[in-house]
Amino acid sequence: MKKTFLFVLGTVLLSGCASGGKSAFSAILVDSLDTPSYNIDINSDCGIDCNDLTFVVENRTTGKSKTLKGKKIMAPCEEGDKNCDRVVGYEFADGDDKYFITEGGKLTVTRFGKTLLWERGDWEEAGGAGQ
Numbered sequence: 001m002k003k004t005f006l007f008v009l010g011t012v013l014l015s016g017c018a019s020g021g022k023s024a025f026s027a028i029l030v031d032s033l034d035t036p037s038y039n040i041d042i043n044s045d046c047g048i049d050c051n052d053l054t055f056v057v058e059n060r061t062t063g064k065s066k067t068l069k070g071k072k073i074m075a076p077c078e079e080g081d082k083n084c085d086r087v088v089g090y091e092f093a094d095g096d097d098k099y100f101i102t103e104g105g106k107l108t109v110t111r112f113g114k115t116l117l118w119e120r121g122d123w124e125e126a127g128g129a130g131q
Helices: 002-018
Strands: 028-034 036-043 053-059 065-072 088-093 097-102 106-111 114-120
Touching: 053 088, 065 097
Parallel strands: none
Antiparallel strands: 028 036, 036 053, 053 065, 065 088, 088 097, 097 106, 106 114
């Protein structure tokens, strides 16, 4: 199963590169995080290295889901370092609610700077932020 997933992912990425960065498929699953409150799938229409991301957030209690736009948060580069492209987390918003997921799988939801939710989750097959 894992080998099949990697083969399909590689094929999708290669087809995306051949078409100028846009994949023939509607979205590529970049990462997936499961927390006690949410299942979050992070998708990209332009490949794993793209910063135009879609977050499908499913509330585990209600079963309702919504799709939100967001971006990767990258580690700051030291002066002169051109190879510091490490993802430290993801950020997306739903109105006044701001979501931030760290590479360690911690989800923080804030509203006007006040923490509404903080919980740890588990990254699924895709391997965690930037993996």
